[in-house]
Amino acid sequence: MSDSVFDLIVIGTGPSASTIAHKCRSGGKRVAVVEERGFGGVCALRGCNPKKVYTNAADLVDRVRGAAGRLVDDNGVTIDWEQLLAFKREFTQPVLEKSEASYRDKGIATFHGSASFAGPRSIAVDGQILEAERIFVGVGAHPRPLEIPGGKRAILSDEFFELSRLPRRVVFIGGGYISMEFACVAARSGAEVTVLQRPSQVLPPFDPDLVDQLVEYSRERGVKVVTGANVTAIDGVGGQEMNVMYETTGAVHSAAAELVVHGAGRIPNLDDLGLDAGEVAFGEHGIQVDPFMRSVSNPAVFAAGDCADSGKPPLTPTANEEARIIVKNLFVDEPTQRPDYGVIPQVAFTVPAIAAIGMSQAEAEAAHDVDVRSDDTSTWGSVRKTGQRCAGYKVLIDKQSDRILGAHLLGPAAEETINLFALAMKHNLTATDMKSTLFTFPTFASDVRRMV
Numbered sequence: 001m002s003d004s005v006f007d008l009i010v011i012g013t014g015p016s017a018s019t020i021a022h023k024c025r026s027g028g029k030r031v032a033v034v035e036e037r038g039f040g041g042v043c044a045l046r047g048c049n050p051k052k053v054y055t056n057a058a059d060l061v062d063r064v065r066g067a068a069g070r071l072v073d074d075n076g077v078t079i080d081w082e083q084l085l086a087f088k089r090e091f092t093q094p095v096l097e098k099s100e101a102s103y104r105d106k107g108i109a110t111f112h113g114s115a116s117f118a119g120p121r122s123i124a125v126d127g128q129i130l131e132a133e134r135i136f137v138g139v140g141a142h143p144r145p146l147e148i149p150g151g152k153r154a155i156l157s158d159e160f161f162e163l164s165r166l167p168r169r170v171v172f173i174g175g176g177y178i179s180m181e182f183a184c185v186a187a188r189s190g191a192e193v194t195v196l197q198r199p200s201q202v203l204p205p206f207d208p209d210l211v212d213q214l215v216e217y218s219r220e221r222g223v224k225v226v227t228g229a230n231v232t233a234i235d236g237v238g239g240q241e242m243n244v245m246y247e248t249t250g251a252v253h254s255a256a257a258e259l260v261v262h263g264a265g266r267i268p269n270l271d272d273l274g275l276d277a278g279e280v281a282f283g284e285h286g287i288q289v290d291p292f293m294r295s296v297s298n299p300a301v302f303a304a305g306d307c308a309d310s311g312k313p314p315l316t317p318t319a320n321e322e323a324r325i326i327v328k329n330l331f332v333d334e335p336t337q338r339p340d341y342g343v344i345p346q347v348a349f350t351v352p353a354i355a356a357i358g359m360s361q362a363e364a365e366a367a368h369d370v371d372v373r374s375d376d377t378s379t380w381g382s383v384r385k386t387g388q389r390c391a392g393y394k395v396l397i398d399k400q401s402d403r404i405l406g407a408h409l410l411g412p413a414a415e416e417t418i419n420l421f422a423l424a425m426k427h428n429l430t431a432t433d434m435k436s437t438l439f440t441f442p443t444f445a446s447d448v449r450r451m452v
Helices: 015-026 041-045 048-067 081-105 177-188 208-219 316-329 361-367 414-426 431-435 444-451
Strands: 005-011 031-035 109-112 116-119 122-125 128-137 141-143 169-173 192-197 223-227 230-236 242-248 251-257 259-262 266-268 286-288 301-303 346-348 354-358 370-376 392-398 404-410
Touching (some): 005 015, 015 031, 015 081, 031 128, 041 081, 048 081, 048 177, 169 177, 169 242, 177 192, 177 208, 177 223, 177 259, 177 346, 192 242, 192 251, 208 223, 208 354, 208 392, 286 301, 346 414, 354 414, 361 370, 361 392, 361 404, 404 414, 414 431, 431 444
Parallel strands (some): 005 031, 005 128, 031 109, 128 301, 169 192, 192 223
Antiparallel strands (some): 116 122, 122 128, 141 266, 230 242, 242 251, 346 354, 370 392, 392 404
8 A cells, every 4th residue: 555545634633633543553454643843732731731730830839828827938939920921841752752653552643744635535735745535634723813903913722832031021912811820820920910912801701700709819919900991902012111001991091021821712713724625614713523433524524623623622631522433433434423512611720719510500400490509618627728818619500400511620639639520420420429429528529518
């Protein structure tokens, strides 16, 4: 068989792409993988994994400062930025060095370069044409273009991860996951931080009351959040003193900065894929797929993750579940397997973390007779013992069925505790079921019984 003909071509090397490539190769298929950047994908190299290193540092500093004089002596604990960068690279560098070799060791052909469709079953890369029975697209997302005067002076999250020092004044454009997580890190590093968000709430996937609590806590620690802010320009010279110009209800303002970070959303990374040549239908939310993760217009093509319009949150667990199903559907005549997402939890690793699963309060009240159980838990013993000073919850329970409709958490271990609600909602456990379950004590899991 020709070196350019395969059973499967995989575009991308993120979580879903790597799973599909390795499993199909283990099943005896001839597989090729195409990667435009370093092998390993966004999550491992420039996303959730290295990000957690940075947010862990910020959380640790925050807890030490909160526990000063009670659990520990502070002694001026701070983040050493060069040391943090070096530690982050302990996680990313091995991926860069070993990922491509792991493909080749399994007999998977690897290609470097920008992939584009040359036909319904063919891909052009680095001057070659590759052909395959099936093609999988797992190219993720990239930052939405910042189309304002001076927009190129803002750095992206990729570049933030490679800073050897953090300037004194930092402005984040956008108030989503990236901006708010990095803002918490920058503030704990001693920077003066401003977050400019066009909508009326930062972190829109999360409960407004808990977000307000987090924003107030962050403000007291050096993070200024401005909502309703329409950023219009970045004046000055990048790398030196700049002014970020923005409007609020007709008034013009400016925020001084030595560093501007673009965190105003991401879009599917489809610009250069030549999807029209591949007869692959797509829209602003990604490649249009059927319930089996197959292209609605080209049955030889499958997609998953941030570049697929599945209607689900663009999260790593989403991509992993879609990859599991695609492996089963790829080479059958008529796919039958569908992703079993359950109810997908979401977490922003701010300081403290904020988490959500299921319905919002507004959604629940519009469709159910709801018991809203909520509290500021900053004074609970479990929270105070950690040195943290900001926590709360909101749990939404159907009064008729006792089913949990939604859960919203803020505080230490929120990113872990939300998984208990995910398990309960996936398997239709009631609030009474959760309250009757004995958890080890004292733990954050045991607090769940008080919440429900």
